[in-house]
Amino acid sequence: TLLKHDSSTDLVDLVNRCDHYDNSPLHIAALKGYSDVTEILLKNGAEAERKNEHEQTPLHLASKHGHVDVASLFIKHNKTIVSTEDENANTPLHLAALWGHINMVCNLLNAGANIEARNCYLWTPLDCAASRGWKRCCQCLLNAGANVDSVDKSKATPLHLAAREGHRGVVKLLLKFGANIAQCDKNGKNCIDLAIDNGHEDVALEILSDPNWEAVLRNESDENKYGIHQTPLRRLIRQMPDVAEHVLDQCIVKNHFPEDHPQHQVTFNYEFLDDMFACYKPYLYDGHEQSDSLSQSGSTLFTGSNIYDDSGYVKKKVMPYISDKEILKYNHPLMLMVSYGREDLLSHPLCESLLRRKWKYYGRYVYYSNLLVFILFLIFLTGYVVTAVPPCPLEDVEEMDPNCCSLKNYTCQPYIGKCDSNMEQVFPRICRNFIYILALIHLLKEIYQIHQNGRRYLNLENALEWSCYLSALIFVADLTECSSESGIREVWQWELGSLSIFSAWMVLLMFISKFPFLGIYVIMFFQILSTFVNFSFVFFLFVVAFALGFFALLQNQNPFENPGEAIIKTGVMMIGEIEFDAIFNEPDNKVYFKGPTYALFIIFLLIMAVIIMNLLIGLAVDDIKGVQEKAELKRLAMKVELVLTVERILPVVVLRKCIFKYRHFFPNSWKNYPWYLKCFRVNQTLTPKLPKNALEVVEEKQAKLSKQVKEIQEIVFQVQKDVKHIIASMKKQGS
Helix, strand or coil, X not given: CCHXXXXXXXXXXXXXXXXXXXXXXXXXXXXXXXXXXXXXXXXXXXXXXXXXXXXXXXXXXXXXXXXXXXXXXXXXXXXXXXXXXXXXXXXXXXXXXXXXXXXXXXXXXXXXCCCCCCCCCCCCHHHHHHHHCCHHHHHHHHHCCCCCCCCCCCCCCHHHHHHHHCCHHHHHHHHHCCCCCCCCCCCCCCHHHHHXXXXXXHHHHHHHCCCCHHXXXXXXXXXXXXXXXXXXXXXXXXXXXXXXXXXXXXXXXXXXXXXXXXXXXXXXXXXXXXXXXXXXXXXXXXXXXXXXXXXXXXXXXXXXXXXXXXXXXXXXXXXXXXXXXXXXXXXXXXXXXXXXCCHHHHCCHHXXXXXXXXXXXXXXXXXXXXXXXXXXXXXXXXXXXHHCCCECCHHHHHHCCCCCECCCCCCCCCECCCCCCCCCCXXXXXXXXXXXXXXXXXXXXXXXXXXXXXXXXXXXXXXXXXXXXXXXXXXXXXXXXXHHHHCCCCHHHHHHHHHHHHHHHHHHHHHHCCCHHHHHHHHHHHHHHHHHHHHHHHHHHHHHHHHHHHHHHHCCCHHHCCHHHHHHHHHHHHCCCCXXXXXXXXXXXXXXXXXXXXXXXXXXXXXXXXXXXXXXXXXXXXXXXXXXXXXXXXXXXXXXXXXXXXXXXXXXXXXXXXXXXXXXXXXXXXXXXXXXXXXXXXXXXXXXXXXXXXXXXXXXXXXXXXXXXXXXXXXXXXXXXXXXXXXXXXXXXXX
């Protein structure tokens, strides 16, 4: 009506007049979806190509808000308008896809909109739809021929955007249309890396359900957060253990024969679990081109899965992804499972099979040979200490028995035993020679480990070994002419020998700690020791307090004659050696301050002998209980530690021959074994454990739930009992 009253000259100016934001009446009508008003404005000269302050045409606004009827009027009026861009280079198709208007997307495509148009971020309409999770829009665009692997400024594809935002349905659709699952962005991350970063487990599972799931795991990101060589599997172990277990399940493949058939075959794929020689880095970062190999330091560094030959063995010239053996050990997927307490993953058939294979091929040989050499060293060192003639300190010569005398022909320290021109027997001499040889062998081994590990070599266990071997060498060395001819050590050498024999047996304890079935007790001991060390400062304050009190009151008695001896005596009294009669009733040990002494003694009994000792026992019990609760994890952790420690000291040429991509097993082959092998259950040692079927998994979960319910019921029953007791006590007090 208003338009009819205006002259033709003012009419065009009126319908194209803009507000403060450069929006014309046509913009407002398109924004609100008024198709009738839009049609009238177009008939009266409204400019459909006019842009507002955001460089948007009315079609942009109609597309953004899904007003298909209004958009159809604009397209009918001028088809070229579908290609106009706003300030961010978005076409109407971009906005329609971004806001998920499927009908608008189809309408614009039918009108000839450019399906590969790029905005300022180099996003296509498919990128827009994928980033917001509009599955139907993505389907429409893909059916119309959209490039499924278009790359934006950050080299991200629609698959990356959908995975990052957690849109599982879109991810599944893009993979169905052949999206490159292994494509990496400029940061070297592929779709599963982005899903892991943003915590989308369902998306990660969907990606791993694709037939090309192996390609997405052949990736590497060098992140400061975790260090070097971070593959998707390592990140899954840290952040998504359930998804990591799914990966391990997929690494076990069965053939078409039934499970009870003699030809039933199971293939274990170790490519991602044991990837010491795998390097994917050249695929990831700017400046690198994809290639089969990369020359580094004069050697060939193979990349991807081409490190294996056709038989699954590592190729001859392949080198580990890093030369630092310590990083190779602690960055191994198995060690990460230990570090993050992934017991379910460690007990997976694939992991147990890998551990068994490593132990079988090189672990047992290296470990047992090393243990054998050390046991020989320990036997000869112990034999020498037991059979060698010890020296006597010079200041005690006058008090020794008649059998203790000085050698007449040699100027050496006095000794205990019958005087003779040559006191060293045959066996001690043999022991000394073997101690020389074996200690030097062990020291050479330690030097090799220093060369392999550098600064990472420094730890308490290695320090103990050095003290053992060096002190043993000095202990048996002939440092004087007298020692050489008589075989008698110097006094200080004999004292050093006590340190050597103690260190040697402690080193044996370290060896035993690596056995899963014995090491658990060693772990218990060190756990209790750690707790005591943490408590020792408080404990020491109590000891000093009572010791100084006893020193002040009882310093006329030998055990308390000075503060140092008083502290030692007080510590001994704590473990039960109180000697009450010796302190209070001996005629020679008179108590001059009876009142304060008895009072202090009673306080000592209450605090130190009762409270502190029971506190220490309670802490020890808690530590043991904690270790027992995690006994299975500790057992698996010790197996991993043992195998990877052995692997660390092996040269690369040996490791190449012991690492395989896959192995085939026939679980039912034991049925053809002779009867005597069946009796000894040889199949349990030759055939790896297989994954549980779905029914077994459900039954196991039900058993765990039943156990948890029972524990909760017991707790509730105890709480009810306590509440009844409290109520009864309150009633009794009230009456």
